[in-house]
Every structure is written in structure tokens, then in C-alpha cells.
Amino acid sequence: MKLIDDIKEKVLANGLKVFVLPMKKYNKAIAVYSTKYGSIDSEFVLPYTGEKLKVPEGIAHFLEHKMFDMEYGNAFDKFAEYGAESNAFTSYNNTTYYFSTTSNFFESLKVLLDFVETPYFTEESVEKEKGIITQELRMYEDDPEWQVYLNLLKSLYHNFPVRIDIGGTVESIQKINTELLYKCYETFYHPSNMVLFIIGPIEPKEVLEFVGQHEEQRKLGAQSEIKRIYPEEPETVFQKEVKIYHSVTQPLMLLGFKDVDLGYDGEKLLKKDVIISILLDIMFGKSSETFEKLYEEGLIDDRFGFSFEAYKDYGFCSIGGNTKDPERLAQEIIKSIRKIKAEGLKKEDFEIMKRKFIGDFIQSLNSLDFIAHSFVSYYHRGINMFDFSRVLYELEFDDVMNYLEGFFNEDRMSISMVLPRK
Amino acid sequence: MEGIIKKKLENGINVYLYPTDKFKTLTFSFFIYRDLEEENATKNALIPFVLKRGTKNFPTARKLTRYLESLYGADLGADVVKKGERHIIQILLNVVNPNNLEKDRDVLDKSLDVFREMILEPYIENGCFKRQYVEQEKDVLKRIIESLFNDKYNYAIERCLQEMCKNEPYSIYKYGNVKDLEKINEQNLYDYYLSVLKTSPMDIFVVGDFDYDIIYEKLNKLFNFKRDEKPLKPISIKKDVEKEKFVEEKQDVNQGKLSIGLRTNVKYGDEDFYAMVVLNSILGGGPYSKLFQNVREKASLAYYAFSRLEKSKGLMLISSGIDFENLNRAIEIIKIQIEDIKKGNVTDYEYKSALKDLVNSLKQAKDSPASIISLYLDGVINGIEESIDEYIEKIKRVTKEDVVSVAQNIKLDTVYFLNKKD
Helix, strand or coil, X not given: CCCCCCCEEEECCCXXXXXXXXXXXCCCEEEEEEECCCCCCCEEECCCCCCEEECCCCHHHHHHHHHCXXXXXXXXXXXXXXXXXXXXXXXXXXXXXXEEECCCHHHHHHHHHHHHHCCCCCHHHHHHHHHHHHHHHHHHHCCHHHHHHHHHHHHHCCCCHHHCCCCCCCCHHHHCCHHHHHHHHHHXXXXXXXXXXXXXXXXXXXXXXXXHHHHHCCCCCCCCCCEECCCCCCCCCCCCEEEEEXXXXXXXXXXXXXXXXXXXXXXXXXXXXXXXXXXXXXXXXXXXXXXXXXXXXXXXXXXXEEEEEECCCCEEEEEEEECCCHHHHHHHHHHHHHHHHHHCCCHHHHHHHHHHHHHHHHHHCCCHHHHHHHHHHHHCCCCCHHHHHHHHHHCCHHHHHHHHHHHCCHHHEEEEEEEECC | CCCCEEEECCCCCEEEEEECCCCCEEEEEEEEEXXXXXXXXXXXXXXXXXXXCCECCXXXXXXXXXXXXXXXXXXXXXXXXXXXXXXXXXXXXXXXXHHHCCCCCCHHHHHHHHHHHHHHCECEECCEECHHHHHHHHHHHHHHHHHHHHCHHHHHHHHHHHHHCCCCHHHCCCCCCXXXXXXXXXXXXXXXXXXXXXXXXXXXXXEECCCHHHHHHHHHHHCCCCCCCCCXXXXXXCCCCCCCEEEEEEECCCCEXXXXXXXXXXXXXXXXXXXXXXXXXXXXXXXXXXXXXXXXXXXXXXXXXXXXXXXCCCEEEEEEEECHHHHHHHHHHHHHHHHHHHHCCCCHHHHHHHHHHHHHHHHHHCCCHHHHHHHHHHHHHCCCCCCHHHHHHHHHCCCHHHHHHHHCCCEEEEEEEEEECC
């Protein structure tokens, strides 16, 4: 059954990949412009000079803030003039800029392309931004849910930069200056490292022509491949457990497993993503025996959750949430994993979960924002998100069973807790 | 043209049908309206939690969830919403439209049966709710009430509203309070729920691709129970501010959280309302707004600084996270922005950007079932029945003079600051 129209795609001469998905019935159109550059890319070789560079923590995120500065002022102002809403975010892997609008689509698209393609930094505005980002970091310091997550990553990893906060620290961002920002920009914002995804009530042909002409005018040559340098990461975890004390009335606990089956992307990565997500849902979802037991004991409530992150160079899952007794919750989760490993899964549970995943996927297609951001995030991993339903359909019970033993290995497990201050 | 069709079931329940072929799902929202009042708030909050535990045919949450998973992950949820001085119990069903499925096309009817059961035939033991479920959910609700303290950002907003509306029903937290939980048991809660079903005004909203005669008939059959509706109390919004209040609280935090509560004395349904909506956007609605430009961009004091309206109570709330020592400067800058609007110091850029932003957001709201329902719900609560397009037209007609004129109604009531411990 055909759920969506066909995507039109084009690779431009300068290497930029453009995708257009028409959704005629919707009011809004969204354009997402994203580079495969996130906080983990903290050490690299500059393609033009061959210089090896290690940059201050948080610079990708800082750069995202400063990209909106233009010689004419601020790109936000131009979007406002056209009635478009714009924003950006930085993750461990990508920096993504976007707008959504119900009018003046092409004018807004030009603003987006122009500001992401035009670095314009002054010492004064960089200094000013330090005050704003300091407050952003302080906000996260007061957020126990973010803290318990960050600490889990710090415990799972010895060296890999996913253990460092995306925004860096108040100290590290002080070292950022215009020269460093330009160097990061020159390295990672070449069109061959970027993708443009557009969705909404638009004519693909028109959009592709518009973007094609715009990119041709930039007269950019090709760029050689970017060398990203990641530190050696052992298979073991950095520490088994971490506890911090925070201004909370209720403790939080996250338990995570480090994935060591790495080094690939594309459909193989998508398949692993689907398998572990299904496994987690069968084991800990609301229809699981474990969820029911922990809930009845008052150890968890509906805020209990789990997730899996699948990338070429790292991967991990996290399980947990608010709880009155973090030590016991962790022990109960471990016990239940051992039990499931010993007894195996039921094929029937797997078949029902497959159906739920198909339904969830169809439901998610209601949201253009969801489609746009998922598409881009998967694209950077060599995955077409619309392969999801086929991969799911082809998935066999044995595929899932095979992962159970290897993935949930207690030697690669860490536990992070946030506890109330005395 | 999209729009809503209003009908009445035979027992007087209003049905609002919004047919559109945009979405791949069908969304049903059942709203039960109550007065927000001390006596019943905690019971209203607890009911959705107990309803989710089981129904006549699915006596445990686990069985219920598993059945919903087999219906392609149909979402069946329940929660409590506070809008103005209305306390609303909401039961929500989201199901894949069978048009998108090759088999199992009975998912809609099956889902609707469980939807009905959750509301009209919850799990009963010995003539009332199951004791164990009520006790466990009391504990869950207690944890949820107490964990507001973990969330400093929302804590500071909620505390400001509580202080500002002391002695008014609006100060009641949407989840009620811990001390009232002690008085609740399976019998008095069940008796209360029966009276809620009998006497409360109720609406059902439906969004999706459906034939409205068929859906109407289905609902009429499913919810054909005896009612004896009692009207709700009118909501009062006018209140004089005698003296500005300043409330400070100290906790172990890394960032000061400033919340400012103001009386607008204008609510949805008043002629001036649309001008107040535009005013709010000019003050703190987006990157073009006075708060963003002056608190963040110019003074570099904060990462976020925004204002928002409580449409059904005539309140405005301003929120910003700042360094502790910048409190007085931030308050001063914020007050200047409000005074500037009162004096008519509003630039064309600010005014036009606010209008365009509002129109864009309202048009975008039509792309999401949840936003459509939320907008219509605001209208229904305040006795207004207008389409989203009519709302947009009224916003477009607001002049700068209207904004300045309505600004004269605004009175600063309470400044709340979450400070660090000495």
C-alpha cells in the first residue's frame, strides 16, 4: 500500500544532495539543511591545509548559534519578514537548520540557503554569544533528566567524544574565537557533506531547479574527504556506576549497554536499530511482564522508558526513569534481563510488536516535522527512512533472538543515578 | 474548505467532527468538563490514572496494552488538563485509519470499543474500582505531584501562578495535592466518577478521514448512556492588583529562574482578545519579539525569555533563566518592554512579524490533529465557536493602535524568583 508520494532526489555538481517530498494536502512546507558535523567531530584534518586540529568542546553548537549572523543583521529577522518560523539544533552527529512556513516558500528557502552558506563572525558577536550559551548550559545543569543521561554516557565511554556534553562547558566555550569558527565552517559546511530535504505542498521540479541554480552560482569546487579523528575506545565501560546529588525530591536511574558491534552504516545499521528497538519494547514495554511487575511494586510509572542510539562509530541503549529506589530498580532490570536470556522470547510477542511498529510508523507520517528530521538524521547514516517498513516486514524472529545474548552483556553495562541532596 | 461540524448525540453529548483526508490516523478526544475546585481537583486528577489500569474485558494494563499493540499500536490514553478554571478529564484515542491497511480493517471498530470501555466500563471489583489499582495510582500521582520540584523550569512557572492566584481556583495544581490523596479510596472515587459521568458537560472531537454520518452513528451507539447535565460555574477573570508582589524561594540551583505573572483582564471571547494575542507575540512570542531582542540579543542575559497567555483566565506569564546577580537588570529590562508597548513604542517590524508569525502558526496548526483539537477546545470552553480561518481573519484585522489600547489593561501582579541558597 502506498503511504506517501515518491521522493524526487538530485545530486548537484558541487556534491549537495537534495530531496523533495511533495505532500500536497498540507498547509506548511518545511526545508531542512543539515551538515554531518556534530559535537563528536572535535578532532579532524583541515581538507585545504592538511592541518590537524583539536577544537574546544561545544564549538559545533556555538557555530550553529553564530551562523544566523549575517552582514545584513540576523537571519531570524528575514524569516520573520516572510512569515516563516526558523530554528536550528546541534546533536552529537549533525548540525541542522530549518524553517517551516505557509507563505513565501521560495523567499524563505533563499534565506535559509544564504545564511547557512555564509559564515560571518565578528569578535564582538562571538563574545556576546558566550553569555547566552552560558545560560543555555546552566539551564541544562538544572535539568536532572539531562544530567542522568550525560553521566550514563560518561560512564559507558572512556574516550569517545559522545561522553562530552554537546554544548561543551562554560569554561571550554571561552576558548572559542572567530578563527576557530571559520576553520570548522570551512571543513564541515561543504555541500558534499550536507543534505537539503524539503517537504510540503510544493512542486518538486520547481524546487530542484531553484536550488540547482542557486548552488551553481556559488561556483564551489569539490572537496576532498574530511578526515575525522576519533580516539581509541576500549570495549569495556569507563565505570560501572556513577551517582550524583542534585536538587531533586525523586531519584532518577538510567542503565545502559554499550554497543561494540560497530563500523557500518546503511541498511545493516537500520536493521540493527529496528532489532534492538523491538527487543527493548518486548522486554521493557508496557505489555511486558517486567514493566507490570516493576509498576505494581511502585518502582516505576509511565515515565519509565528506553531508547537505542545506532551510529556507525558508537551505539548504546538506555533504560530507566524516575524511581524511589534506584539501586533496586537497577537490580530488578538486570535480573529480568538474565531471566529473559535464560528463557528466550516468545514468537507471538515478536509478531505483535512488529504490528505495533508498523502502526507507529504509519502514525508518525502525519507529522511533516517528524518526517523531515528523521529523514535527515537517517540520511547522514546512509539510511533511507522509508526502508523502515520493508526491513521490519522482512525481519525474522531469529534475527531478534540472535541479538539478545550479545547485546545485553553485563561487562558493557553502566548505571547512572541522580539522588536527592541530603 | 476545512471546518468543523457540530452535532449532538441523543443524550446531549456534543460531537465536533473535523473531516480531512490529510492524516493517516483517526483521532478521538473525549472531554469531561469539571469546575477547577479544591474539593475535587485531586479526584479529577486521579481518575484518568485509574481508568488506564483496566477495563471490563481487559482487566489489567498489560492485557489492555497488548491488545492495543495488536491493533497496530492504537494509542489509548487518559490525562487531566487545566484550562482557565476548568479541570478537564481527557480520554484520547489515536488509531491508524484502516484505509492505510491491507488487512485487519476492523481496527477502528475494535479500538472504539476499548475507547468506550475505558470510559463507561472501567474495571470494577465488589461494586467499585479495584482497591489495589486505586492505592497504586494514588502513589503514582503523589510521585508526579512531588516531582514538579525536579523540574525547576516548570516549577518556577507553576509557583508564580500559585502565588499570583492565591485564593482563586486557578492556583490549584492540575494534579491536585498530596494531602487530599489520603481521603480518597476505591469506593468514594468510584461514586464520584459515576456522578462525573452523569452530570458533567462532555464533548467528543474527531479528526481524520471519515464519513461523518457513519462516525456520528457509531458514537451515538457507543455512548448512549443516561445523563443529567449540570451547568458549570462561570470563570471570573477580572481582578484588581493592589500591590505588586515579590516572592523569592531558595534552592540548590545553578541558574536563577525568573517568572513574572501579569493580569491582562482579557480572555478568549472578549472583543479585545485578538489584540492581546498580537500584543503577547510582540512582547515575547518569537525571535522578533521585544523580550528576545532585548533580554537575550542585546543584553546577553538569557538563553530563553518569552511570554505566553493563559487564554481562558486573562493572565500572561513571562519566563527567563538568568544569572542570579542579574535579577534586577532583567526585571528592569522586562518592565521597559511592557511600558514601551503601553506608550506605543512598537516598530512596524515587531508588529508585522508578530502578525505573520501568528498567522503562520495557526495555519500550521491545521496540519496536526492535536493542535486542531486544542484550538477548538479553547473556543468551546469560552463559549466561542469559530473556525481556525475565522480566528486568522480576526488576528489579521488587529491594528497597532488596538495593541496599544489593549496594553493599558495589563497589570504586573507577581514577580517570582527561584534563587540559589546563600
